[in-house]
Each structure stands twice: as C-alpha cells, then as structure tokens.
Amino acid sequence: MTKSKTIIPSTCWECSTHCGSLVTVEDGRVTKVAPNPDHPASLGAFCVKGIRGLPELTYHPDRVLYPMKRAGARGEGKWQRLSWDDALDEMTDRLLKVRAEHGPHALCGAVSNAHFSRGVSLALLMRAFGSPNWMMNQDLCGGCRGVSDKLTGLAMGSGEDIPNASCALIVGRNPYAADPAQWQALKRAKAGGARIVTIDPARTPAADIADLWLQPTPGTDAAIALAMIDHIIKNKLYDADFVGKWCHGFDALAERAAQYPASRAADISNVPQAHIEQAAEMYADGPSCFVSGHGIDAFSAGVQTFRAYHALVAISGNLDRKGGNRRGKRPAGFTNYVEILHKPEFRLPLEAANQTIGADQFPVWSGPDGYQTSCHNPSVIEAVLTGKPYPVRAMYVTGVNIVVTYPDTRKTIAALRSLDFFAVGTHMMNPTAEFADLVLPKTTGLEDEEVSLEANAPCLSLIQPAIEPQGEARSDFWIANEIVERLEARGIGEARRFFPWRTKAEFNAYLLGDCGITVDDMKETGFANFPYELGNFEKAGFKTKTGKLELYSERLAELGLDPLPAYVPTGPDREDEATRTAYPLMLLTGARERTYHHSRFRDQDWARKVSPDPWLQLHPDTADDYGLVTDDWVSLETARGPGACRLKVRVTDETLPGVARTGMGWWYPEAPGPERGALDVNINAAMRYDGPWDPVTGSADTRGLSCRITKTNAVAAAQ
Numbered sequence: 001m002t003k004s005k006t007i008i009p010s011t012c013w014e015c016s017t018h019c020g021s022l023v024t025v026e027d028g029r030v031t032k033v034a035p036n037p038d039h040p041a042s043l044g045a046f047c048v049k050g051i052r053g054l055p056e057l058t059y060h061p062d063r064v065l066y067p068m069k070r071a072g073a074r075g076e077g078k079w080q081r082l083s084w085d086d087a088l089d090e091m092t093d094r095l096l097k098v099r100a101e102h103g104p105h106a107l108c109g110a111v112s113n114a115h116f117s118r119g120v121s122l123a124l125l126m127r128a129f130g131s132p133n134w135m136m137n138q139d140l141c142g143g144c145r146g147v148s149d150k151l152t153g154l155a156m157g158s159g160e161d162i163p164n165a166s167c168a169l170i171v172g173r174n175p176y177a178a179d180p181a182q183w184q185a186l187k188r189a190k191a192g193g194a195r196i197v198t199i200d201p202a203r204t205p206a207a208d209i210a211d212l213w214l215q216p217t218p219g220t221d222a223a224i225a226l227a228m229i230d231h232i233i234k235n236k237l238y239d240a241d242f243v244g245k246w247c248h249g250f251d252a253l254a255e256r257a258a259q260y261p262a263s264r265a266a267d268i269s270n271v272p273q274a275h276i277e278q279a280a281e282m283y284a285d286g287p288s289c290f291v292s293g294h295g296i297d298a299f300s301a302g303v304q305t306f307r308a309y310h311a312l313v314a315i316s317g318n319l320d321r322k323g324g325n326r327r328g329k330r331p332a333g334f335t336n337y338v339e340i341l342h343k344p345e346f347r348l349p350l351e352a353a354n355q356t357i358g359a360d361q362f363p364v365w366s367g368p369d370g371y372q373t374s375c376h377n378p379s380v381i382e383a384v385l386t387g388k389p390y391p392v393r394a395m396y397v398t399g400v401n402i403v404v405t406y407p408d409t410r411k412t413i414a415a416l417r418s419l420d421f422f423a424v425g426t427h428m429m430n431p432t433a434e435f436a437d438l439v440l441p442k443t444t445g446l447e448d449e450e451v452s453l454e455a456n457a458p459c460l461s462l463i464q465p466a467i468e469p470q471g472e473a474r475s476d477f478w479i480a481n482e483i484v485e486r487l488e489a490r491g492i493g494e495a496r497r498f499f500p501w502r503t504k505a506e507f508n509a510y511l512l513g514d515c516g517i518t519v520d521d522m523k524e525t526g527f528a529n530f531p532y533e534l535g536n537f538e539k540a541g542f543k544t545k546t547g548k549l550e551l552y553s554e555r556l557a558e559l560g561l562d563p564l565p566a567y568v569p570t571g572p573d574r575e576d577e578a579t580r581t582a583y584p585l586m587l588l589t590g591a592r593e594r595t596y597h598h599s600r601f602r603d604q605d606w607a608r609k610v611s612p613d614p615w616l617q618l619h620p621d622t623a624d625d626y627g628l629v630t631d632d633w634v635s636l637e638t639a640r641g642p643g644a645c646r647l648k649v650r651v652t653d654e655t656l657p658g659v660a661r662t663g664m665g666w667w668y669p670e671a672p673g674p675e676r677g678a679l680d681v682n683i684n685a686a687m688r689y690d691g692p693w694d695p696v697t698g699s700a701d702t703r704g705l706s707c708r709i710t711k712t713n714a715v716a717a718a719q
C-alpha cells in the first residue's frame with residue numbers, strides 16, 4: 001500500500017532545452033518523470049533521456065555514491081572508500097601542495113559549460129586558489145555562435161520565436177534529435193502555414209518537413225549566407241529603416257557580399273543558384289527566425305560563418321521582433337551565471353587573469369575579456385604535457401567526460417596520467433574518472449535545487465529536489481564551498497571573497513536578487529513568467545564599440561582579424577592533392593541521437609538496446625565503392641590523425657556521397673578499463689585538437705575532416 005505520493009513540478013536539466021517536468025515521488029522514491037504541459041518554454045515537450053535516463057542514472061546500481069580514493073596505480077581501477085571530510089581535506093591539501101610548488105596557475109578546472117551553478121562553482125573555486133584557469137567545452141559546442149552574437153551586438157543567443165514566425169531558417173541543426181521543444185514548435189509552425197528552409201548536408205527530419213532544403217557541401221554555409229545577403233541587398237529586400245538606425249558597416253557588408261553572388265556560392269556549395277535566391281527571398285519575407293545549430297559551429301571557420309548569418313538577421317530587421325530572434329530577456333535585478341564570472345568583485349587581479357591559458361592568442365575567447373573567461377582547452381592539454389607557457393600540474397574535472405569528448409583521446413589521457421593530482425566529480429565511473437586520484441559523487445537533477453533563466457519563453461525555471469541525494473552524493477556547489485571553508489581554515493582568508501555564499505539557497509537568492517521572484521514563488525509550478533519588452537533598442541543598447549550592431553566588427557579589426565563576414569575554405573579545401581587522394585572522404589561528427597546525451601547513458605540497458613554501437617552513415621554509392629553493407633565494421637582515420645576509430649556502417653541516402661557521417665561520445669562501460677572503449681569506438685580517438693583553429697574562439701574542426709575507411713573484421717571488444 002502506498003503511504004505517500006507527491007508530484008513535484010521541476011525542470012529537466014539533462015540538456016539545455018530545460019523542459020518543464022513533473023516528478024512523481026512515492027514513498028521517497030521517484031517513480032515517474034513526465035512532461036509539464038504548463039511550462040511556458042517547453043510547452044509539454046520532453047524526451048526519453050528525461051523520462052528514463054535521469055531516473056535510471058539516479059538509481060543506477062553502479063552509481064558512484066561515496067568519495068573514493070585511488071588504491072592502486074593510476075588507471076588500475078582499484079579504489080578505496082573514504083569519508084567526505086577526508087576526501088575534501090586531501091583535495092584541498094593536494095591542490096595547495098601543487099600551488100606551493102608551481103604557483104596558483106598550475107591548477108585548472110574543467111566543466112561542461114557555465115549554464116548551471118556547476119560552471120560558476122568550479123571557476124570561482126579555481127579563483128579562490130588564485131588560478132584563472134578553467135576549461136569548458138563550448139569551443140566544441142556553441143562557442144562560435146556565442147562569440148559572433150556578442151561581437152555583432154545581437155545579444156540574442158538562440159532566442160527563436162518560432163510560434164510567431166512566417167519563416168524558419170534552420171541551419172546546421174537537427175531539432176528532431178537535439179531539441180524536442182524546438183522540434184514541436186517547428187512542426188506546429190509548419191502546420192500553421194509557416195515556411196521552413198533547411199540547410200543541412202544530411203536529410204534530417206528538418207529537411208523532410210522543409211519547403212526548401214539546401215544540401216550544401218559541408219563547411220560552405222558562409223558562402224550561402226553571403227549570397228543570400230547579396231541577393232537581399234540587390235533586390236532591396238532588407239529593412240532599410242532598421243539598418244539606417246542600428247547597423248554599423250552596411251556598405252562594407254554590401255561590398256563584401258557582392259563578392260559572393262549566388263552563382264559563385266552555388267559553385268562553392270554545390271547548391272543550385274535558384275535555391276539560394278529562393279531561400280533569401282523566403283527569409284526576407286518575414287517575420288523570420290534563424291534556427292542554428294552545431295552543424296555550423298565548432299569548426300575552424302565557425303565565427304565567420306555565424307557572423308554571416310547574424311548579419312542576415314540584422315539587415316532583415318528580424319532582431320527582437322515578434323516571429324524573429326528575441327534578444328536575451330530577464331527580470332530586472334536577476335543575475336545570470338556567466339555574469340558572475342565577469343563581475344569585478346569576483347575577478348582575480350588583472351595580472352593573474354591575463355595569464356589564463358589562451359588569453360594571449362584568443363583574447364575574445366579566453367581570459368578577462370573573453371567570452372566566459374575560460375581557457376583555450378587544447379592549449380591547456382599542451383601545457384600539462386610540455387610545461388609551456390607554464391606548468392599545469394593539477395586538475396579538478398566535474399560534469400564533463402573529457403577523455404571521450406575532447407578530440408585526441410590519447411593526448412588527453414597522456415596529459416591526465418602525467419598530472420600530480422587529478423580529481424573528478426561524477427555520477428558514474430567513466431573513462432575520465434578512471435584516471436583520477438579522487439572521485440567525488442555528484443547529485444543528479446532529481447536531488448538538487450537550481451534556478452535557471454530560459455531564453456525560449458522567456459521565463460525562470462526551478463529545478464526542485466524531489467528526493468534526498470542517494471548515498472553521499474553532493475552538489476558541485478557544496479563541494480566548492482567545503483573546499484573554500486578549508487582554505488579559510490588554512491589561513492587563506494581571501495578565498496571567501498570569490499565564494500561568498502555558504503549554501504545553495506543563499507546562492508540562488510543572490511541570482512534572483514531583487515527581481516521580485518523567489519524560489520518559493522516557483523515551487524508550486526516549477527517556473528515563473530516575467531514581463532519583457534521587444535525591440536527596446538534605445539533602452540537596451542548594443543554592447544559594441546560603436547553602440548550599434550556591428551556588421552563590420554571594430555573589435556575584430558582591432559585584433560587584425562577580418563572585420564567582415566567571410567567564407568573561409570576549410571577541411572579538404574585546405575589539404576594538398578596527395579592528402580585528398582589518400583583520405584578521400586569527408587568526415588562529419590556529432591550527429592545527435594535521441595537516446596544519448598553525448599557520452600551519457602551508455603551504461604543504461606534500454607539505451608544500448610535502441611542503439612548498441614556507434615554508426616557511420618555512408619551513401620549507397622560510397623558504400624558500393626568500398627564494397628560495404630550495413631552492419632559492416634570499418635576502421636576510420638583522419639588526415640594526420642592520432643589513431644583510428646571503429647564504427648558500424650549504416651548505408652543510407654540521408655547523407656551525401658563522399659561524406660562519412662557519425663555521432664560522438666562513444667565508449668563501452670563494459671569494456672576493459674581504464675579506457676573502456678574510448679580508444680576504440682570513440683571518434684575523438686581519430687581526431688586532432690591541435691588545429692587549425694578558429695582565429696577567434698580557437699575552435700578545432702569537429703567536422704569536414706578528410707578521412708579514409710577500411711573494412712575491419714574485428715568485432716566490438718564488448719561483444
């Protein structure tokens with residue numbers, strides 16, 4: 001007989017969609033996670049990762065529930081349980097020892113992003129030790145979009161107002177797999193008569209529902225965007241009033257775009273000229289929103305590609321109007337996570353901050369003036385291995401599986417193996433945690449409280465703890481605070497300056513400030529709406545040097561970089577003839593699957609039943625050339641790559657001939673440690689991280705690489 005049953009409105013934080021959830025708790029145990037149809041951003045959208053992945057992670061029999069210390073050699077898989085007090089004392093002392101020997105900069109943190117409290121907690125903890133160094137994986141994710149958005153002055157993030165759009169331009173985004181709320185909104189808009197234009201080399205569901213699908217050669221999107229701009233300008237389809245009032249550098253942009261007439265872009269991209277012109281006309285006949293994704297981000301021309309699309313948004317007047325792309329909204333008095341990192345009171349002295357690894361080469365990305373103040377990751381890995389520009393000897397990695405998700409797995413492992421001290425916060429043992437000296441158990445999204453500002457409603461969301469943490473799991477915030485307490489106890493009083501909150505409740509109250517909404521206000525529904533104004537450009541302004549939207553970027557000009565959007569050839573276009581012949585296919589990585597979140601849930605049976613192995617899509621003509629059929633295994637190598645990766649062929653005309661398209665994040669929890677398949681089925685084992693890099697963000701190419709495949713008879717190690 002059930003004694004108690006409650007339904008708690010919360011928010012799923014397994015991905016950045018942040019769907020509103022309803023969590024059923026019976027007798028202290030979560031028995032169901034379901035969508036919250038009332039949530040203003042997700043509107044009832046949800047996915048299997050929230051329904052199954054999160055509860056199964058929380059109750060997984062192999063979950064890390066206690067702090068553990070390495071009992072054998074590094075990576076040997078021998079562990080010894082220890083108390084939190086001992087774990088935290090040891091971590092503090094080991095980090096202080098490295099600091100004493102090599103200076104504060106020898107400490108570095110790593111986290112996935114700064115969208116939750118864990119990013120801020122980690123970055124501020126490093127600052128409490130005096131180190132400006134922390135890594136996040138945005139260079140591999142949405143960093144090029146973020147930086148272009150900032151440089152241009154749009155401040156819109158994604159901000160798509162799909163429900164009110166007459167046209168949605170979807171570029172390099174697979175919302176069917178990546179974002180159920182966005183996908184639902186697009187399907188609704190389509191049913192309501194909106195037109196969809198999709199630009200993707202693969203035939204995704206978003207291409208299937210499109211009124212016009214452009215299938216470009218990967219990496220050529222900037223040429224298409226510039227041609228669309230050219231067509232729009234030449235046919236006077238732009239918003240002249242908006243441009244006159246708010247844009248800087250229109251004539252220079254027009255001149256640049258004129259170098260890319262649709263006929264030239266057609267040659268570059270292999271998309272028919274008429275389709276490029278049609279796409280321009282459909283987008284110009286707005287209101288239109290720009291729906292962008294990872295397919296044009298995270299590569300060595302990512303910022304310029306986004307600059308071209310962002311210029312299109314600006315000149316068409318689709319910024320911050322109904323049906324366009326909304327600028328970031330928030331209730332007055334609310335502080336967002338990333339802002340904390342830029343506030344003077346939480347900053348290290350400038351001389352220390354200037355030493356952030358990467359700040360000299362990528363000042364718009366790294367260091368005090370950088371996007372999120374974090375490091376350039378590949379330069380950190382290099383610093384660990386070479387001691388240049390200075391030694392990095394200790395790391396604390398939490399909520400990111402860098403062995404699997406950073407390119408060049410062997411190099412990452414070599415770096416981790418060489419550290420003096422390495423701690424990992426995680427829920428499950430994964431290939432990164434396997435190399436740790438200390439493993440700390442983290443709370444899941446069913447056990448923690450978090451406040452979040454949602455771009456897509458806009459609204460505030462609350463993640464409510466539905467249950468007590470399993471075992472001795474603790475939040476990243478709690479861990480950071482405990483270490484800061486120990487620093488104070490060891491006489492490092494200034495540490496507290498960077499971490500003035502002692503509880504998560506205090507921290508959340510700080511975020512909410514005097515915005516008029518409290519955590520209690522959100523407990524009943526899981527969210528709170530707030531009023532906002534559209535198109536308030538006079539009041540909100542543009543945070544650029546000229547105070548206008550910079551089609552011509554003064555900051556890029558100052559840095560000696562191209563101030564105007566440009567098409568920069570990447571991938572095979574940069575290779576010599578011999579390399580192109582030896583590596584004749586073009587590799588696309590990162591295709592999302594509904595079942596997994598990057599490297600997560602590989603340890604859940606239901607997910608492995610749906611998708612047991614990493615696949616490689618090949619066009620039937622390409623498969624024929626190699627004599628391959630679906631379910632054959634191949635070994636894939638990239639030009640000058642560090643190794644091979646095994647993938648299972650899937651023959652499909654969804655992808656272009658000559659293109660090899662795969663996902664990311666594969667490892668086999670059941671395979672032998674410490675790598676657990678990370679050097680076998682993980683695409684990053686076959687990829688480089690040492691450039692070419694985007695000149696602004698330092699992003700390496702996660703797609704568009706020249707590669708070759710050979711049939712292999714070896715079956716998966718795990719089978």
Ligand SMILES: Nc1nc2c(c(=O)[nH]1)N[C@H]1C(S)=C(S)[C@@H](COP(=O)(O)OP(=O)(O)OC[C@H]3O[C@@H](n4cnc5c(=O)[nH]c(N)nc54)[C@H](O)[C@@H]3O)O[C@H]1N2
Nearest residue numbers: 172173174178202218219293294295590592593594597598
């Ligand atoms: N289920 C699930 N959802 C997720 C995630 C997950 O792991 N699993 N991860 C989340 C995260 S962090 C991210 S960053 C997003 C990523 O999700 P998306 O933003 O959708 O990115 P991708 O799936 O990498 O690529 C999107 C599309 O870009 C196309 N593409 C590849 N190269 C090019 C190109 O050169 N030009 C153009 N126009 N298109 C190209 C690909 O074919 C693909 O269909 O998903 C988020 N949502």
Ligand SMILES: Nc1nc2c(c(=O)[nH]1)N[C@H]1C(S)=C(S)[C@@H](COP(=O)(O)OP(=O)(O)OC[C@H]3O[C@@H](n4cnc5c(=O)[nH]c(N)nc54)[C@H](O)[C@@H]3O)O[C@H]1N2
Nearest residue numbers: 112140141399400401405426427589590598599600664702
């Ligand atoms: N070659 C290639 N590499 C890529 C990409 C690509 O497309 N191609 N994509 C890049 C992108 S866009 C991204 S965002 C990164 C992702 O890289 P990661 O952030 O490393 O990926 P995840 O597997 O999502 O997260 C890893 C760890 O996060 C921890 N974690 C923290 N909080 C939570 C939580 O609340 N729930 C759960 N379940 N786990 C949590 C878990 O311990 C998990 O092991 O990879 C990047 N790497």
Ligand code: SF4
Nearest residue numbers: 012015018019047050
């Ligand atoms: S899309 Fe899925 S994983 Fe992401 S927040 Fe929504 S339910 Fe959670």
Ligand SMILES: [Mo]
Nearest residue numbers: 140141142294
């Ligand atoms: Mo991402």
